Amino acid sequence: MTQLVIEQALNGLQFGLMLFLLAAGLTLVFGIMDMINLSHGSLYMGGAYLGAAATHASGSFLIGMLTSMAGMAVIGVLLEITLLRKLYQRDHLVQVLATFALILIANEVVRMLWGSKPLMLNPPANLAGPVELLGFSYPAYRLLIIAVGITVAGLLYLLVTRTRTGMWVRAGASNREMAEVLGINVRRLFTGVFALGAALCALAGILLGPLLAVQVGMGESILILSFVVIVIGGIGSIRGALIGSLLVGSVDTLGRALLPTLLRSVTAPEIARQLGPAIASILIYLLMAGILFWRPQGLFPARG
Amino acid sequence: MSTLLDIRHVAAAYGESQVLFDISLAIGEGEVATLLGRNGMGKTTTIRAICGFIPLSAGCIEFSGATIAGDRPAQIAKRGIALVPEGRQIFPNLTVKEHLLAFAANRSGNRDPWTVAKVFSVFPQLAERANHLGNQLSGGEQQMLAIGRALTTNPRLLILDEATEGLAPLIREEIWHCLASLRAVGQTILVIDKYVQRLINLADHHTIIEKGRGVWQGSSAALDADHGIWHRHLGV
Numbered sequence: 001m002t003q004l005v006i007e008q009a010l011n012g013l014q015f016g017l018m019l020f021l022l023a024a025g026l027t028l029v030f031g032i033m034d035m036i037n038l039s040h041g042s043l044y045m046g047g048a049y050l051g052a053a054a055t056h057a058s059g060s061f062l063i064g065m066l067t068s069m070a071g072m073a074v075i076g077v078l079l080e081i082t083l084l085r086k087l088y089q090r091d092h093l094v095q096v097l098a099t100f101a102l103i104l105i106a107n108e109v110v111r112m113l114w115g116s117k118p119l120m121l122n123p124p125a126n127l128a129g130p131v132e133l134l135g136f137s138y139p140a141y142r143l144l145i146i147a148v149g150i151t152v153a154g155l156l157y158l159l160v161t162r163t164r165t166g167m168w169v170r171a172g173a174s175n176r177e178m179a180e181v182l183g184i185n186v187r188r189l190f191t192g193v194f195a196l197g198a199a200l201c202a203l204a205g206i207l208l209g210p211l212l213a214v215q216v217g218m219g220e221s222i223l224i225l226s227f228v229v230i231v232i233g234g235i236g237s238i239r240g241a242l243i244g245s246l247l248v249g250s251v252d253t254l255g256r257a258l259l260p261t262l263l264r265s266v267t268a269p270e271i272a273r274q275l276g277p278a279i280a281s282i283l284i285y286l287l288m289a290g291i292l293f294w295r296p297q298g299l300f301p302a303r304g
Numbered sequence: 305m306s307t308l309l310d311i312r313h314v315a316a317a318y319g320e321s322q323v324l325f326d327i328s329l330a331i332g333e334g335e336v337a338t339l340l341g342r343n344g345m346g347k348t349t350t351i352r353a354i355c356g357f358i359p360l361s362a363g364c365i366e367f368s369g370a371t372i373a374g375d376r377p378a379q380i381a382k383r384g385i386a387l388v389p390e391g392r393q394i395f396p397n398l399t400v401k402e403h404l405l406a407f408a409a410n411r412s413g414n415r416d417p418w419t420v421a422k423v424f425s426v427f428p429q430l431a432e433r434a435n436h437l438g439n440q441l442s443g444g445e446q447q448m449l450a451i452g453r454a455l456t457t458n459p460r461l462l463i464l465d466e467a468t469e470g471l472a473p474l475i476r477e478e479i480w481h482c483l484a485s486l487r488a489v490g491q492t493i494l495v496i497d498k499y500v501q502r503l504i505n506l507a508d509h510h511t512i513i514e515k516g517r518g519v520w521q522g523s524s525a526a527l528d529a530d531h532g533i534w535h536r537h538l539g540v
Contacts, residue, residue: 167406171395178393181355182407183381183457302397
C-alpha cells in the first residue's frame with residue numbers, strides 16, 4: 001500500500017509538472033491579453049507529432065525534442081502575428097469560436113500529414129527500463145520527466161519572479177494599459193510569451209508522447225485540465241499555475257488510483273467498484289468548485 | 305524656453321460620443337502647468353489622448369517638436385512622458401522595489417537620474433516597505449509609489465492625474481512638497497487636482513476646460529486675482 005501511494009504520488013507529480021508546462025503559457029495568454037485560446041492544446045498535439053517525426057527521422061529523442069520545441073515556437077509566433085493578434089480586442093465568444101476552429105483545422109492537418117492511427121514514440125533506449133528506488137522499481141523515463149519538469153518549472157519561475165522581463169510580464173498581466181504607459185511594448189512582449197508558451201507545449205507533448213498515445217485529439221483532454229489549473233491558480237499567475245498544476249496532477253492521479261480501494265474499506269465492494277471511478281473522474285472539478293467557493297479569484301489572483 | 309508639449313485644437317471621441325471638442329495647451333521646458341475643470345469635463349480624457357490611448361479626430365499633439373498623435377502608448381512613453389494615473393494603478397503582484405526597477409530608464413538624459421535609492425530617500429516610507437506587494441500598501445504609499453515609478457523613467461514630462469485625491473491631509477502635504485521640489489530641479493509637470501490654491505502656489509499657468517473645450521487660460525497671478533473664475537468654472 002505504501003509503495004502504491006509513493007508510486008502514485010510520483011506519477012501525480014510527473015503529471016502535474018507536465019500540466020504546468022501547458023498551464024504556464026495558457027494563464028499568461030489569458031492574463032495579459034484577456035484572450036481565451038482553445039488552440040493551446042493543438043500546440044501540444046503539434047509538438048508531440050513534430051517531436052515523434054523528428055525523433056524517427058534523426059534517431060535521437062533529444063534532437064526530436066529540440067526540433068519540436070523550436071518548430072512549435074515558430075508556428076506559435078506565426079499564429080499569433082497572423083491570426084490571434086486580431087482577436088484580442090474581440091469578446092470571448094469570438095475568441096472561443098475562432099480558436100475552436102483552429103482545433104478542428106489542426107486536427108485535420110495532422111490527420112492529413114500523419115494519418116489517423118496513433119504514432120508510436122519510444123522513450124530513449126537507455127531510459128526504457130525501470131530503476132530501483134526506495135526499495136521498489138519505478139520507470140526511469142518517468143523520473144526523467146520529473147527532473148525535466150522540475151528544472152523547466154524552476155527556470156520559468158526564476159524568469160518570471162526574478163528578472164526584469166518577468167516583472168514586465170507580471171505587470172502586463174495585471175494591468176496592461178499601465179504597463180504600456182510606462183513604456184512596455186506589451187504586444188511584442190506578448191509575442192515572446194506566446195513563443196515560449198508554444199515551446200513549452202511542445203516539450204510537454206513530446207515528453208508525454210511515450211506514456212500516452214500520440215494521436216489526433218490528444219490536445220483537447222489536456223486543454224480542459226489546463227483550464228481547471230489556471231482557474232484554480234488565479235488567471236495570469238505563474239505561481240498559481242504551478243500550485244494548481246501540482247494540485248490537479250496529484251489529486252487526479254491519486255484519486256483514480258486510490259479512491260476505489262479506499263471506498264472498498266468503507267462500503268460494499270460492488271458499490272465501491274462503481275462509485276470509485278465515478279467520483280475519481282470528477283474529483284478535480286470538486287476541487288475547483290471548493291477552491292472557487294473559498295477564493296473566487298483563484299489561489300493567487302494576478303489582478304487587484 | 306522651448307515648448308515641450310504643444311496641444312493644438314484637439315478633438316477626440318470614445319466611439320460615438322465625442323468628449324473633447326477643442327483643447328489647446330502648451331507647456332515649456334521646466335514649466336508646471338495645470339488642467340482644471342469640474343468632474344466629467346474631459347481632463348482625464350485629455351491626458352489619455354496625450355498618452356496615446358485614444359485617437360484624435362482633429363487637431364494635433366507635438367512633443368519636443370515631433371507629432372506624437374497616432375503613436376502607441378509605449379512609444380510615447382519612451383519619448384519621455386510618464387503618467388501618475390488616477391486611481392494610482394499600482395501593480396498588485398509586483399513589490400515596491402520591483403515597481404521602481406522594472407521601468408527604470410533615463411529618458412531625459414538626466415545627469416543625476418532617479419534611481420531606487422533616490423526615490424527611497426524622498427519617500428522613506430517606501431524604503432521600509434520595499435519587499436511588500438503593491439496591494440499591501442495604503443493609499444498614500446501607493447501614490448508615493450506611483451510618483452516614484454514615474455520618476456524612475458526619468459521623464460521629460462511628468463503628468464499627474466488627481467495628484468492628491470483621496471489622501472489624508474498629512475500625506476497630501478508630503479505630495480505637494482515633493483512636487484515643489486521636483487519643480488525646483490527643473491522637472492516639467494502637468495498636474496490635475498482639486499486644490500486650486502495649492503496649484504496656484506505650485507504652477508506657472510493654468511488651463512480650465514469645460515465640456516471638452518478650453519474656456520480660460522492664464523497665469524497663476526491671473527487666476528489668483530479673479531476668484532470669479534473659480535466660481536464660474538470650478539464650482540469652488
